[in-house]
Amino acid sequence: MKSAFQSPKSLMPMSPLEEIRHSCSHVLASAVLRLFPDAKLDIGPPTDTGFYYDIDMDKALVTDDLERIEAEMKKIAKENQSFRRKEVSREEAAQIITERGQERYKLGRLADIPEGEAISFYENGEFMDLCAGTHVRYSAKLKAFKLLSIAGAYHRGDEKNKQLQRIYGTAFASKDELAEYLEQLEQAKARDHRKIGKDLKLFHIDEEVGQGLILWTPNGSIIRQELQNFISGELTKQGYQQVFTPHIGKLELYKTSGHFPYYKDSQFPPVVEREFLERLKGEGCTCAELSNRVEAVSPNLAAAINKRTGTETITEADTLPQEQIVDGFMLKPMNCPHHIKLFDSQPHSYRDLPVRLAEFGTVYRWEQSGELSGMTRVRGFTQDDAHLFCTEEQVAEEIIGCLTLVKTVLTTLGMSDYRVRVGLRNPDSTKYTGDSANWDKAEQACRDAAQTLDVPFTEEPGEAAFYGPKIDFVVKDVIGREWQLGTVQVDYNLPVRFDLTYIGADNEKHRPVMIHRAPFGSMERFCGVLIEHFGGDFPLWLAPEQVRVLPISDKVMDSAEEVLKQLKAAGLRAGIDTHSDKLGAKIRRGELDKIPYTLVLGAKEAEIASVSVRSRAKGDEGVLKVADVITRFQNEISTRSLAVKSESK
């Protein structure tokens, strides 16, 4: 959470809309204090889409309270209070805060203001709040606002702190704009992949199978399979080799890679052999002991890793004697250790590099239950993963190759609304593995590669993986949440931890550099975002049912079945509507099912081996020979044309 006081930008005047929203949050706070005088205020900034205020009070707010608070806000707006700025000394500020009984959070916020910076309050009516500003002059300017929701939010964004009640609202300069925004929110709901996924039967999540575990229906599987075929073709062109590896691996593998210690809380619990458990039971082993013995590293492994990394990566406290270690298996949280083992199963010459191992690899992560969401945040997902093993000199070119691949994917699908993030390490954190010289090299390589992208990017400290920096492609879903899709990560560290080598031209052993990359990221998340991107109107090559024959009456049913046969023989995913309905009803059904093309067939078309083509995008396109229609569709598919994407997008 950024305090309004921490950012130097906040000293600049706000935009008119920000002023309105910021003022609304003050009016919100004043309304809350009128209704609940004991409320303790934290902060209330404007946001991209509105404003909020974080408030601490004993009573849990409910939706009905929002109406009361909003009514009180409207009263305050009508009172036409003026917003007045008042600059004070630090001591006076503390005094004002204390007099108003708001010391619980506001004194801390006051302490955040750097020495030498102005300390100001804004006063409207009986309300007064520590605030850098700026605000509208009169509360009557606030005539289009609405409270939207209540949520919990930790004080200062830290889950160790108390959770406050956050009231979200939105505000605009005019009622029309507000209404338009609310309408947009409604429309966004209609594009939500969870709704479309249900309507078009693309995927299913079943309570009994488990939360966050996607069951791909036949329809959804077609889309996924087409995407995989597409990317597989690109991989072949770019010199990748496809591999398959199992869904589990031994715990020790992940102790070596570092995944287990770094992310043990976000992994499915280890699988320990039944016989082992029986024996431990016989020994009277407690859960706590078992847990320690599962997590501990053997002295041999610790020594090996520490030797490779040249530092005390694994401390003595993390080890237990070999005979006490309980090994087991883990559902793989990443594919890299398996690919590393494949790479390392053979000696490599510098002439072999780069080695590019690709796999649609399914991984499992124990995401917190409250974080799960449709297909975009799940507990089991398949990455279109690959690991490149290359020489130091090849790194730059290989990263660029990966970025090109990501761009190809996004361009093919018409996805242009993304941002690029270069994730760097957070200098204050200790979660990273490896030495800082390698990190510097890797970070610079990412920056340089991002430069070549021709797309604006931001550098964000703290967004790196624990083993290396990365370049992420980030998109927003319909409700404005950001998701990382494609990613390219440079890794100097896992080759060290696994002691990977290749023989160089000098006949000496050298350390390869690894690049992790996934253009889609995860098939699940990507498909979720893709469903929303197309609003369910998939281009022909992706549509589960590409074309549907609509016989006008039962009299032409035989001819319709014949056309269907021809379409299927041509490799098209075709269906037929045999309902005893009028044409209008069949067309409507086709539209609701978002079929790219429907082929109307009546007596006159049947006579001349033709159909009347209706496209989802353009409607009636006239009568064409069946053979010509097939050629047209095949062409549209092979070029992965976006032509039938609905024009409203």
Next chain:
RNA sequence: GCCGGCGUAGCUCAAUGGUAGAGCACCUGUUUUGUAAACAGGCGGUUGCGGGUUCGAUUCCCAUCGCCGGCUCCA
């Protein structure tokens, strides 16, 4: 995991402290249809699951599972 809300038929939603209802979908029949909904009938629910209060609970209470919005997290 935390805060708040929600859970009724395949889907969208009604209703009530007294044995649950509509539209769509599905099935059957009639209709044989020309570019976004023909008509009629039928099938369909232990109201998420488990307790409690009550003569009686789908409704009230508790617990649990799941979903939604947000927070935290995200290799």
